[in-house]
C-alpha cells in the first residue's frame with residue numbers, strides 16, 4: 001500500500017463513520033426537546049386560566065338570581081355565567097348601544113362566557129326570568 005492509498009482509505013473511513021453516526025444520534029433529540037417545551041407552555045397556560053377564575057369572575061344563577069348581582073371589571077376580562085339552577089333553563093343577554101350578547105338557551109349545568117371588550121355599564125338580563133339582573137361595570 002502506498003502512502004497516498006492509505007491516506008485515501010482513512011479519509012473514506014472517517015467520512016463513512018460520520019455518515020452513519022450523526023443522523024442516528026443527533027436529530028431524535030430535537031423533537032423530544034421541543035415536546036418538553038410545548039408541555040411547559042401548556043401547563044403555564046392552564047395555571048393562568050385557573051387564576052382568572054380565582055378572582056371571582058364566575059356568576060351563579062341559583063334561585064333565579066345572578067350572584068353576585070354587580071361586577072366591576074377591566075375591559076377585555078371574561079365573565080363566566082354558570083347555570084347551577086337545578087333543572088331550570090336561563091337565557092342571558094345584553095342589549096346596549098355599544099355591546100350586545102346573547103347566550104341562547106343556557107341548559108342546566110352549562111357555562112357561558114362573556115368577554116367584555118367594550119368599556120361602559122352593562123345590564124345582563126335573562127330572557128326567561130325578567131327579574132334577573134346583573135350589572136357589569138367595565139373600566
Ligand SMILES: [Cu+2]
Nearest residue numbers: 090091126129
Ligand atoms: Cu333565567
